[in-house]
């Protein structure tokens with residue numbers, strides 16, 4: 655089915671998503687540097703952009719910058735006085751993302767932080783930064799439960815939390831699968847469900863990135 659999913663995604667990209675030189679450059683640089691092709695697809699990037707504009711989010715927090723592809727999508731979706739704070743643990747990714755964002759001219763709206771996400775989150779909590787309106791959790795999946803706990807301390811009533819890659823080719827519900835990434839997203843979903851002050855849903859997706867899905871959470 656993958657060929658059909660890809661073909662249909664390419665049709666959607668062609669008809670729905672305008673070419674954007676900044677986004678194309680980030681993708682190209684990422685591939686040139688042989689980074690894993692874990693960035694969101696074009697239609698997923700547009701979904702993030704629409705969710706951010708619908709929720710009138712100004713302060714966006716991203717876990718997992720990679721080459722900055724989704725960072726750029728989100729920076730373009732916020733107003734001039736907004737900010738995307740994006741956390742990246744690996745120096746080579748951080749450096750390339752910095753360059754890619756400089757190329758867009760959006761650097762005043764983006765704050766890249768290099769270091770393990772849990773440490774960076776704790777620093778933001780300790781610094782009592784203003785809470786975020788929209789949070790995109792897209793870093794190392796085994797730590798998703800920890801990231802959720804920390805992100806909730808950086809949220810307010812009305813914050814929207816998007817969790818990427820939670821279905822993992824349908825392995826989510828396979829209790830025998832002990833892959834740390836699968837275990838991380840499984841626990842994450844169980845934690846979401848057990849938090850009374852959260853409304854959460856999840857949507858399974860197919861496309862150019864295979865069979866996966868995302869969670870969407872509203873902090874009540």
Ligand code: DHB
Pocket residue numbers: 691692693694792793795818819835
């Ligand atoms: C993986 C991570 C991602 O962020 C993604 O979009 C796809 C896959 C992974 O670690 O397997």
Ligand code: MG
Pocket residue numbers: 692693694792818819
């Ligand atoms: Mg992802």
